Amino acid sequence: MRPYIPLVLVMLFLQCAQAAQPSATIPPAGQSVAEEGLPGHSPAPEIAVPATVDTEAAPASPSQPQAAETPTPSLAAPAAGESPPPDTNSSPTTNALASVTAKPPAELASQQPIALHPPGHFGGAPGLRDPASLLQPEPPAVPAPLAPAMPLNLLQSQVAPGTATRLAWSPEDSFSGIASATPVLVVHGAKPGPRVCLAAAIHGDEVNGIEVVRHILYGIDPNLLSGSVIGVPIVNMQGFRRGSRYLSDRRDLNRYFPGHAKGSAAARLAASFFNEIVVHCNYLVDIHTGSLARTNLPQLRADLTKPSAVALAKSLGNIAVLHNKGAKGSLRRAALDRGIPAVTLEAGEPNTFQESAITQSVTSIEHLLNLLSMYTFSDLKPRRADAGFYRAQWVRATGGGMLFSRVNLGQEVKAGDLLGAVTDPITNQGFKVVAPRDGLIIGMALNQVIQPGFAIYHLGFPVSIQEAASSDAGPEDFGAEPAGEGEAY
Numbered sequence: 092m093r094p095y096i097p098l099v100l101v102m103l104f105l106q107c108a109q110a111a112q113p114s115a116t117i118p119p120a121g122q123s124v125a126e127e128g129l130p131g132h133s134p135a136p137e138i139a140v141p142a143t144v145d146t147e148a149a150p151a152s153p154s155q156p157q158a159a160e161t162p163t164p165s166l167a168a169p170a171a172g173e174s175p176p177p178d179t180n181s182s183p184t185t186n187a188l189a190s191v192t193a194k195p196p197a198e199l200a201s202q203q204p205i206a207l208h209p210p211g212h213f214g215g216a217p218g219l220r221d222p223a224s225l226l227q228p229e230p231p232a233v234p235a236p237l238a239p240a241m242p243l244n245l246l247q248s249q250v251a252p253g254t255a256t257r258l259a260w261s262p263e264d265s266f267s268g269i270a271s272a273t274p275v276l277v278v279h280g281a282k283p284g285p286r287v288c289l290a291a292a293i294h295g296d297e298v299n300g301i302e303v304v305r306h307i308l309y310g311i312d313p314n315l316l317s318g319s320v321i322g323v324p325i326v327n328m329q330g331f332r333r334g335s336r337y338l339s340d341r342r343d344l345n346r347y348f349p350g351h352a353k354g355s356a357a358a359r360l361a362a363s364f365f366n367e368i369v370v371h372c373n374y375l376v377d378i379h380t381g382s383l384a385r386t387n388l389p390q391l392r393a394d395l396t397k398p399s400a401v402a403l404a405k406s407l408g409n410i411a412v413l414h415n416k417g418a419k420g421s422l423r424r425a426a427l428d429r430g431i432p433a434v435t436l437e438a439g440e441p442n443t444f445q446e447s448a449i450t451q452s453v454t455s456i457e458h459l460l461n462l463l464s465m466y467t468f469s470d471l472k473p474r475r476a477d478a479g480f481y482r483a484q485w486v487r488a489t490g491g492g493m494l495f496s497r498v499n500l501g502q503e504v505k506a507g508d509l510l511g512a513v514t515d516p517i518t519n520q521g522f523k524v525v526a527p528r529d530g531l532i533i534g535m536a537l538n539q540v541i542q543p544g545f546a547i548y549h550l551g552f553p554v555s556i557q558e559a560a561s562s563d564a565g566p567e568d569f570g571a572e573p574a575g576e577g578e579a580y
């Protein structure tokens with residue numbers, strides 16, 4: 092009998108060891124487990140939306156060009172654990188750019204010779220921000236034992252969960268000898284979650300967004316990320332190379348979305364970007380600046396008649412929001428029409444980098460990723476002040492001359508306050524520009540020579556969401572003169 096005693100003990104030990112294992116089994120690869128809820132993965136806070144009828148739909152996959160009419164009442168991580176879009180080509184890429192795979196942000200960031208804004212070291216920003224809210228770091232997130240995310244199939248490549256990589260989008264189907272790829276930065280989280288896309292420099296001279304994308308993408312540890320962040324720093328590479336807003340043929344790319352594969356060069360470029368990247372997004376933030384020697388306080392344009400756009404706008408935190416459906420052919424409008432909540436973030440002026448506008452924009456996007464339960468930024472409170480909804484009017488010059496402003500972006504003014512002075516350099520005649528009413532300077536012209544009727548100051552007035560939605564602020568990215576002619580002073 093003696094030989095059986097150790098064997099029984101071993102069997103008892105194995106049974107106890109088995110009983111100590113978690114009851115849940117690890118699903119086989121390719122099986123989504125998010126439907127049952129993920130431990131420790133709390134949904135984003137519910138966000139109140141107006142009672143208007145939502146005519147939008149859930150984000151569509153490439154195989155579903157016409158999205159179903161499904162309300163999207165909140166930003167409660169709708170895509171958490173979703174199956175990835177259909178894999179059109181799962182073979183590993185042979186593109187040289189895409190070979191820079193599986194590098195964590197720290198390693199990628201180390202390749203940057205200069206880090207203007209090291210992750211986690213954003214200072215208090217002026218304007219609408221509450222600096223005190225940035226000085227109270229939250230405790231770091233405790234990694235929860237979640238199920239791993241699925242690989243992300245994008246641009247004929249497969250990105251493994253928990254990795255950051257650089258892919259290449261090759262939009263130009265011109266003669267292949269000169270075509271060059273456009274970099275696409277991807278951080279694919281170790282845990283499932285939504286997919287947030289950041290687009291910048293659709294107008295090639297609006298460079299602030301390029302730095303915003305760099306900050307966000309290199310500031311995320313993929314092992315702590317739920318979901319994915321896809322950043323395209325320079326969508327309009329043609330314009331960027333020439334320092335121009337436009338494509339090589341002088342077309343405005345942001346008037347050709349969602350594009351057409353058999354259309355003009357701009358339409359084909361737009362179609363490629365839309366179908367290769369945008370349709371894979373659950374949320375889209377398109378980053379712009381003011382144009383033509385004008386600058387903007389960081390602010391959002393959103394279609395406030397669509398609850399999903401309202402919810403997205405509110406999730407970007409303490410920022411001014413103005414209503415506009417988006418110009419026909421704009422990326423924001425095309426994405427929303429496809430059921431992808433989208434907003435435009437306007438920050439600063441073209442052709443230059445402005446740290447204040449960049450910092451405020453980065454903070455807003457960090458706030459969004461935080462609210463979506465995708466990432467916890469150590470320098471950001473999980474819930475800060477809400478967005479402010481505004482109507483806005485332009486103050487125009489009654490005469491021409493040299494403009495010298497006496498106010499700054501983000502400054503609150505009272506009716507009658509001096510905004511600036513305009514002097515005719517030949518006749519020495521001049522006049523003052525005063526505020527027609529109380530308001531916030533959300534946009535303004537830079538000091539320059541102006542003509543009579545020139546739109547100088549964009550005054551914002553805080554209103555309710557419903558009031559804001561009833562007042563169209565005009566497209567954010569006018570190429571010459573701002574819209575809203577009827578509302579201008």
Ligand SMILES: [Zn+2]
Pocket residue numbers: 293294297379380568
């Ligand atoms: Zn723009």
